[in-house]
Amino acid sequence: MSEDVIEKKEKIELIITILFGWLGIHKFIDKQYGLGLVYFFSLGLFGIGWIYDICACVYYSSDSFKLIKNSIKENTKKCNELNDHIEELKNTYADIKRIDYGTANYYDNSNWNYKRPALKKYQEAKNVYNCSRTVCSNARMQPFKYICKYFNIKATEENLEKFENVLNDFDAAEQGKSLLKNERDEIVNSVSDKIPIWIKLFNRTNMIKKLGFNSIDFSQLYFPRYTFNYISSGGNSSMQCSIVFDIENLNKFVEYLSSIIKFKKSAAGQRALMTSKLREQIKKRDNYTCCKCGNSIEKEPNLLLEIDHIIPISKNGLTTESNLQTLCWKCNRKKGSKLDDSETN
Numbered sequence: 001m002s003e004d005v006i007e008k009k010e011k012i013e014l015i016i017t018i019l020f021g022w023l024g025i026h027k028f029i030d031k032q033y034g035l036g037l038v039y040f041f042s043l044g045l046f047g048i049g050w051i052y053d054i055c056a057c058v059y060y061s062s063d064s065f066k067l068i069k070n071s072i073k074e075n076t077k078k079c080n081e082l083n084d085h086i087e088e089l090k091n092t093y094a095d096i097k098r099i100d101y102g103t104a105n106y107y108d109n110s111n112w113n114y115k116r117p118a119l120k121k122y123q124e125a126k127n128v129y130n131c132s133r134t135v136c137s138n139a140r141m142q143p144f145k146y147i148c149k150y151f152n153i154k155a156t157e158e159n160l161e162k163f164e165n166v167l168n169d170f171d172a173a174e175q176g177k178s179l180l181k182n183e184r185d186e187i188v189n190s191v192s193d194k195i196p197i198w199i200k201l202f203n204r205t206n207m208i209k210k211l212g213f214n215s216i217d218f219s220q221l222y223f224p225r226y227t228f229n230y231i232s233s234g235g236n237s238s239m240q241c242s243i244v245f246d247i248e249n250l251n252k253f254v255e256y257l258s259s260i261i262k263f264k265k266s267a268a269g270q271r272a273l274m275t276s277k278l279r280e281q282i283k284k285r286d287n288y289t290c291c292k293c294g295n296s297i298e299k300e301p302n303l304l305l306e307i308d309h310i311i312p313i314s315k316n317g318l319t320t321e322s323n324l325q326t327l328c329w330k331c332n333r334k335k336g337s338k339l340d341d342s343e344t345n
């Protein structure tokens with residue numbers, strides 16, 4: 001919960017408290033004791049919640065809590081850095097350029113009583129193709145083929161590399177989230193016996209936040225979604241087919257694109273495909289150890305490992321097992337930013 005939401009919640013609680021108190025008193029004056037008691041009972045329940053919130057607030061600003069927070073400062077900082085990195089990884093898909101068809105003004109002055117709000121919603125959404133009923137139902141049978149055709153994704157080496165890159169980063173983001181949660185829980189557990197039980201039990205989410213951890217976003221809504229949408233002209237019947245590019249579908253899509261490229265031009269098919277399976281193979285080959293700093297899963301069980309092209313693709317490096325290495329997320333990020341610098345210089 002964000003801070004202004006909490007503030008709003010407190011204001012609402014205050015208003016309800018006053019309202020229930022006022023109603024209760026009135027019922028007693030009117031000699032409706034039963035109803036009056038119900039109001040006072042509800043007020044009591046609210047009061048308990050209220051007193052608890054105040055006590056928690058006092059505890060979080062106490063010196064003993066600040067001391068605990070300080071003792072894990074370095075660790076929370078590391079976790080928050082990883083959290084930021086995971087959020088960055090999720091943005092990789094944004095690099096895939098869509099065709100800009102331009103913008104036009106459009107007015108619909110028809111007086112028909114169309115049931116069209118749904119149509120309008122989907123017309124403006126991203127990656128939605130408004131199509132005929134036939135296209136929509138065919139897309140369900142061969143989703144990748146229809147996505148390539150109607151969303152203009154050409155089966156080229158360049159696009160294949162882009163989607164491999166997206167898969168690579170999404171894979172790391174998904175692994176990173178659970179590793180980060182483990183790491184965070186271990187840190188919280190290490191100071192858990194110093195924190196009073198009434199905080200640990202009833203206020204855990206807030207406690208983690210007050211300890212300095214940014215919240216981890218576990219939602220998978222960032223996976224790109226392609227939708228085929230059919231609405232009849234009157235708006236009475238509709239059909240929708242949507243395909244989410246999650247890890248499983250991305251793996252399949254990368255293989256699908258490569259199979260078309262191989263079919264077209266056999267030389268391009270000589271390199272390895274950067275799938276989740278290959279990532280795991282490389283990590284295993286490198287003994288789950290970072291090739292740069294030597295940190296490993298053995299030393300740090302929640303370490304996020306990523307796969308790096310030794311000679312980057314932008315410098316004509318290929319996806320071959322000999323050009324791939326395991327790096328920890330920190331070394332990989334350092335290498336990435338160094339490359340960016342050298343490219344801009």
Ligand SMILES: [Zn+2]
Pocket residue numbers: 290291292293294295327328329330331332
């Ligand atoms: Zn490293």
